[in-house]
Amino acid sequence: MIKNAANARAFPRSDAKVIAAHQFNQKLRIANLNVGSMTGRSSELSEVLLRRRVNICCIQETRWKGSKSRDIGNGFKLLYNGSITNKNGGGIVIDQDLQERIVEVHRVSDRLMSIKFVLDNQPCMNVVSAYAPQTGCTTSEKEIFWNDLDDLMQSIPTTETKYILGDFNGHIGQTSPFNARVHGGYGYKWWTDDVKQKLEQKKTLFKSWQNSKEETDLEAYRTAKKVAKRAVAQAKVKSAEDFYAKLHNIKEDR
Template identity: 30%
Template sequence: MTHKLRKKAYSVQGVQDSALNASFGREVTVQQVAPGRHPATDCKPRLDTIRKSMKIATWNVRTLYQEGKIENVIKEMDRMNLNIVGLAETRWTGAAVAKVDNKVLIFSGGSTHERGVGILFDESIEKSLKSWCPVSDRVVVAKFAGKPLDMGIVQVYAPTSTAEEEEVEQFYEDLDKAMKCLKSQDIKISWGTLMPR
């Protein structure tokens, strides 16, 4: 696999709930791309200055825990001219930001090679990444600078209809935590494999 980790891997279990209940830019500093808070006069590139229009998609990849799988996803992303792709069932452990060829992957997984979610995007969009949070091995959220509003993407991998009730309830608690990480005025995109409550 030809990627290198650019951030320290965080244990999904190690993320504290108090940090997840805060909106980005306030108390969540451990997962920010740059340490510390960005000043109000920050000249960070915004999504609208990078592209007039973006193509986004989500994909249940079944696994990225096999040789060549991530490269295959990148080839398909390039072939379809996609800028951001949400990934479900990545089966990677831990949580980190990885550089893969000319793409950036934010991923969140558990301690075993099951479940896992990620968001894959172009290097040009990386400049607009404000912050991200690995909520669990079923939910990850990323916030991008935009104009007039910032955009939050929540990638999910919901349990199946045969899952235990506790697992389903935990998933929806994680989804609520992810939504609380975003501000009310942010544009929110929630995607992945969802099941009705």
């Protein structure tokens, strides 16, 4: 009996060590990305977020149905909200450390959602992911979105911090020479010659289908539309990666 007592652990590790193990580094990296579609891109997205050391990432155009959460790899979890069709959809990707700090998830619509986090020794943090209606959507749909966003922001206590990220489908003019004066020249880096060419081809094929109403022209337009969307999504991802790489280099130079 004495021998067993001598070899046994007298007491569990101190509470201080347990608390220290779960304390969170207060420096956060929050990002936003229009993914175009999450189908087949979970692993790719998680690897980018891991490489960029992003803690929270709001994403738009997931094109997933339902309202669920899903592990996408590398310790990241995606909480998303979609419609009954494969259109729109948004979500928020959370790293492993922050997943245990979620206290509320508010899914307003397939274009708007928010997550509340509890942090150490500071007010709760609210992260809002928004995807504004684009050109072609009805006026009523646009009004509903902005009213929902206003109601959501009003529902968050003023004592809590708020971060709004999203794709607001904003456009600054129709030509690029004046854009640099407004946003520093970073916002249109994805507008490459390849993207322009594929979008122009899509528009041309759409007009051909409208004039002919032939099934072959419709299929050609649908194919060009998919190619153009893929080109835009890839160009935006590359533009974002180049931008963050530039910021990282500037930080290292300092």
